[in-house]
Structures are given as structure tokens and as C-alpha cells.
Amino acid sequence: MIKLYGVIGDPIVQSMSPVMQSQEFNQLGIEAHYHPFHIVDKDLKDAVKGMKAIGIAGFNVTSPHKTTIMPFLDYIDPLAKAIGAVNTVVRVNDEFHGYNTDGMGFIKALQADWKESFYHDNALIIGAGGAAKAIYYTLLSTGMKNIDISNRSVDKAKQLIMDCPFEGNSKAMSLKEAETSLDQYQLIIQTTSIGMYPHLSDSPLSLAKLNQDAFVSDIIYNPFETALLKEAKERGAKIQNGVGMFVYQGALAFEKWTSIVPDVERMKKIVIKHLGGNPC
């Protein structure tokens, strides 16, 4: 029987998961259908119940349901619980189990584009929202220690650090403070929406003090090269956009559903084609 998968969110038309996951199921000869479901907040509980009743084998969860879905699941993986957000649900017999593959997706992309081991490097995260939390918690949970967080509202960065159950050596700072101490970091991770289409010239901070050997990652993928990444490249740093993180979080979900490791390069190609261009 054809297995059913999908993604839930509001809005959902913009999601690239259906084209990416469907192609991979096809390429691997797995009989499956992956469908985008537009679910509004008030229907979330009923939607999860309905998905269980009709036999959905697994699904992705996107904004705004990543946190609010948690009470409606039967089990939540400890990392997802700590992060407070689920992006992947796996059916296990009659239960729905929730995971968060966003942070691990980021790490896999970093390993692919930068280097395998960066655990002794100093990292700076820009932003203190949901995406920053997933990345920060996952990096600390896998053993990285020196990660500072800079945010427009410093209190939010402080709170993120205080709430984190994983051991680390972190401080919170303003964007201005980060600008002046930028040369201390080998890894810069931009997690805010600043610079996202159509605000192409916006950047969260100046990179005047950027370490030339630094690696700068921006989780935005539209545009492929944000103003921040352009500046980093001009200053000689290596850069990465958000395509890799998106693809790897999806690949990890795929693996959880099927126990098959998908072809990440093939998935990446379809996403880049869908976005219409040449990535950096």
C-alpha cells in the first residue's frame, strides 16, 4: 500500500518539502505520497487526530505549529523537548513520536561545507528566536562549548542561555558588542530574518572585524547570498547559505521515516532548481 507523508503549516504553499521529499521517494522507488496540508491553529488538535486515524506514516511540522503540536503527540524526543519544538513526526505503531532535526540538519550541513570537527572553535550566533534555539541547543548537546549569542534584545539572548539544559560557556551580547569582538570567532551563524527577500540590503551587523579564516553561515536561502554573506565573501571568509540546513533537516526526517539514507546531493539539486538559481 502507498504510504502517506506530509507537512503541516500555515501558510504551506511556500514549503519546498513536498517537491524535495516526493522526488526522493520516487528516485528510491518507495511507494509513497507526500502532501502539503494547510492547517490553521484552531484545527491543529483535530488535524493530528485525523492524521493518526487515516494512517499517515509521518509528517513534517512547520510554522506556526512546531511548539503547539507538542501536547498532541505521544512521545517527544529529549532534544526536541529541550528545544521546545518539533519539526518531524514519526508514526510508531499507533503512536506519533516527535523529533527536532533542524539543529542536527544545521550541523550536518556545516560538516559537509566546512569541516567535520569544529567543537573547539568559538562560535557566535546572531539572533535568539526559535531557529537560534534549535541550533544552539543542538550544538551544545553534541559537545560544542564556546558559543556566544548576540541579539537585538540582549535579554532574550540571556534567557536562551539560562534556559539551556546543556553545558556550555556562553555569553549574551548586543549586536554592537558582537561587531567589536567579531575577530574572536571562527564560526558565525546568522539565524534572524534580516536580509531575507525583499530586504536584500539589510544586514544584522558590520563584518569589519571579521576573522579572514572564519566560516559564516546564514540560514536564509532566499536570496542565496544575503548582504551579510556577500560582505563575508568579500572579506575572504568561507560562506554557506540555508539550503544545506533545509535539505539535511529533511533528509534526517526521511531517514527517520524509512530507515533509508536519502541522496542529499540529489535533494539539494531539486531545492536549488526550485529556488531558481545558483547557490553559493
Ligand code: ATR
Ligand atoms: P525564528 O523562529 O525564525 O527564529 P523568531 O523566533 O521570531 O523567528 O526570532 C526572530 C529573531 O530575529 C530574533 O532574534 C529577533 O530579535 P529580537 O529578539 O530582538 O526581536 C531577530 N530579528 C528580527 N528582525 C530583526 C531586526 N529588524 N533587527 C534585529 N533583529 C531582528
